[in-house]
Amino acid sequence: MKTVKKWVVGVAVVVSVVTALVLGAYAYGGGFQTLRVDTVEVLPQTVAGLDYTGPYETVFPTLEKANALLDSLNDPVGPGFSWYFDDPSAVAPEQCRGLYGRILQDSPDSARTAALRRAGLRTDTLPGGTALVVAYQAKNKLAFAIGALRAYPMLTEAYQTSRRAAPIAVFEKYDEGTTYYTFVFANESTQP
Numbered sequence: 399m400k401t402v403k404k405w406v407v408g409v410a411v412v413v414s415v416v417t418a419l420v421l422g423a424y425a426y427g428g429g430f431q432t433l434r435v436d437t438v439e440v441l442p443q444t445v446a447g448l449d450y451t452g453p454y455e456t457v458f459p460t461l462e463k464a465n466a467l468l469d470s471l472n473d474p475v476g477p478g479f480s481w482y483f484d485d486p487s488a489v490a491p492e493q494c495r496g497l498y499g500r501i502l503q504d505s506p507d508s509a510r511t512a513a514l515r516r517a518g519l520r521t522d523t524l525p526g527g528t529a530l531v532v533a534y535q536a537k538n539k540l541a542f543a544i545g546a547l548r549a550y551p552m553l554t555e556a557y558q559t560s561r562r563a564a565p566i567a568v569f570e571k572y573d574e575g576t577t578y579y580t581f582v583f584a585n586e587s588t589q590p
Contacts, residue, residue, distance in 0.1 A: 433532050433533075433534065433548060433549065433552060434532070435530050435531070435532055435552050435553060435556040436530070436531050436532075436533075437528060437529070437530055437531075438528075438529055438531055439526070439527070439528060439529070440524075440526050440527065440529045440531075440580065440582060441526045442523050442524060442525055442526040443501050443502075443523065443524040443526075444501070444502045444504075444505045444506065444521060444522075444523050444524075445479055445481070445497065445499055445500065445501050445502060445521065445522055445523070445524055446464075446468060446475070446499050446500060446502055446506075446514050446519045446520070446521045447461075447464045447479070447481075447497045447498045447499020447500065447519060447520060447522075448460050448463060448464040448467075448497070448498055448499060448518070448519060448520070449495070449496070449497055449520060450495070450496050450497070450498055451492075451493065451494065451495050451496075452491070452492055452494065453486075453491040453492065453494065454480075454482060454486055454491070454494055454496065455543070457480060457496065457498055460498050461478065461480065461498040461499070464498050464499035464500070464519065465478065465499070465500065467517045467518060467519055468499060468500050468517075468519070470517070471513060471514070471517055473502075473510065473513075473514075474502075474503045474504070475500040475501065475502055475503060476500060476501040476502065476503050476573075477500065477501050477571050477572055477573035477574075478498075478499070478500050478501075478571070478572035478573075479498070479499065479500065479501055479524070479569055479570065479571050479572065480496060480497075480498050480569060480570045480572075481496055481497045481498070481522075481524060481567065481568075481569040482494070482496045482568045482569065482570075483495040483496055483497070484496075497520065497522060499519065501524070501571070502521070506521060524567060524569060524582070525566050525567045525582055525584075526582070527566065527582045527583050527584055527585045528582070528583050528585055529580050529581060529582045529583065530553050530556050530557055530565075530580070530581045530583075531578050531579065531580050531581075532548075532549040532552055532553060532578070532579045533576050533577075533578050533579075534548070534549055534576065534577045534578075534579065535575060535576055536572070536575065536576065536577040537575055545577050545579065546570075546579070549577075549579035550579065553579060553581050557581055557583070562583050563583065563584070565581035565582055565583055566582055566583060566584050567580075567581075567582040568580070568581055568582075569582075
């Protein structure tokens, strides 16, 4: 009888420790934040970065490389971004495409664009329009994963219940410890 009691107590201790570790990691990643979907107008933004094809969860080295290239140019740049071109629920992970880098503080002239291209970077423009946005305090790499797992289902539900067409751009903006998960929609006045 004592062996069974010790075994039950041992299992209870292990379950308690595992639960505490999981809850601690979730809290460390900001998982207990209250999130909401806001509707805002976003302006087009010129960006510079590197193209990437592959599973979105493995993009961090590409983003870090783009940041290092931009820093090496001593060019005035703003927040980081990840622009996702494919829906990972509809496209095989190894075929998902994106552009990763930084938002430029102003539109580049031809000389600046040439310097960015020589460094291996591509410039493009994030489209503007009405956007659904979820802001998430992301203070560590775990928070990026938890934020995405929480924000994207909220954004998807919000756009589906609003009966909007599919977003014209899906991106994340990384600005001073906050990640802005964003779905941009064409304004009705700009749709064909």
